[in-house]
Amino acid sequence: MEDQSGNQAITEVALGLVMAFFALMVIALMSMSIKSDQSSSLGNVSIQVSEKAERTARKDGLSKQQQKDEWIIYYQGNYYDKELSLIDHSALSKSKRYYLALSPHLSFQEVLKVRSGIYVPNLSITELNEDWLARLKHLK
Numbered sequence: 001m002e003d004q005s006g007n008q009a010i011t012e013v014a015l016g017l018v019m020a021f022f023a024l025m026v027i028a029l030m031s032m033s034i035k036s037d038q039s040s041s042l043g044n045v046s047i048q049v050s051e052k053a054e055r056t057a058r059k060d061g062l063s064k065q066q067q068k069d070e071w072i073i074y075y076q077g078n079y080y081d082k083e084l085s086l087i088d089h090s091a092l093s094k095s096k097r098y099y100l101a102l103s104p105h106l107s108f109q110e111v112l113k114v115r116s117g118i119y120v121p122n123l124s125i126t127e128l129n130e131d132w133l134a135r136l137k138h139l140k
Contacts, residue, residue, distance in 0.1 A: 097122040
């Protein structure tokens with residue numbers, strides 16, 4: 001008879017790797033499907049920048065790039081700035097960093113469609129909280 005202990009060791013190592021991969025896949029799928037209660041939103045960001053905050057930012061040595069960050073709010077097919085004025089999303093500056101805030105009720109496909117319509121190299125996406133959604137509902 002042949003010695004199968006070498007074959008069995010390789011089989012057990014392969015089985016262990018498959019189980020580890022499966023466990024990681026299950027954890028990843030679970031983490032994507034669970035909605036976080038502490039999602040990042042515009043509600044945590046100061047909207048109105050006071051003169052004192054601007055002076056503090058200059059004193060703290062924030063870069064010019066950090067001072068140029070802009071918000072884009074997408075709601076019901078329109079793009080707004082943080083003061084809720086309509087903006088032309090096709091004429092955005094390429095040198096600024098932008099944050100795109102979207103309704104949490106949009107599907108992933110809609111998010112990708114909105115994202116693909118904004119041609120800037122540095123764009124982060126976040127979701128609007130309930131306060132922002134209520135404010136946007138009263139806008140129309």
